[in-house]
Amino acid sequence: MIAIRQLNQMTPQEYLEWEPTQEIRYDYIDGEVFAMTGGTKPHNRIAGNIYTALDSHLQERGCEVYIADVKVQASENGPYHYPDVVVTCDPRDRNSNQFVQYPCLIVEVLSPSTEAFDRGGKFARYRQMETLQEYVLIQSEQIGVECFRRNEEGLWVLYPYESGDTFTLSSVGLSLSVDAVYRQVRFESTETEAS
Secondary structure: OEEEOOOOOOOHHHHHHHHHHOOOOEEEEOOEEEEOOOOOHHHHHHHHHHHHHHHHHHOOOOOEEEEOOOEEEOOOOOOEEOOOEEEEOOHHHHHOOOEEOOEEEEEEEOOOOOHHHHHOHHHHHHOOOOOOOEEEEEOOOOOOEEEEEEOOOOOEEEEEEOOOOEEEEOOOOEEEEHHHHOOOOEOOOOOOEOO
């Protein structure tokens, strides 16, 4: 992300009115807006693979899955973030075409420039959302999936996965192989295709 300086801080309402008129997407955090930069082919392919699997699995379940261009409202006054993939099964989310407020699953594909924020500040905000059950971080420069899952005590537990593993997204009842997540992904350093 690149910080965009504003002369005055925006209120959440000003952001929601201003942002749709812009040519690029912006996250909103504590009155400031941050431009969302473009991704790489591996980043896009990974997000697409996850989205496709989720969309196919959730067709008849009353859930909605969105990719990249739909923001999540982390609390009543923001922040607003654009995750790579978000799933909501909450009927209250049908009341807004601008954002998702009640996600059960959020997936972020990590980039070197955003990884620290995705793991830190963004996850700290997402953890406050009562409906969120899983937060998945997927590496884009090597194979690796980390699923943070809220347990019965409300604590977040990390489940790491690597090539050859299968993981279950409990929030939506979908099992995926790590290799399927990386289908047709080519890493720059090796220029070989993942399984």
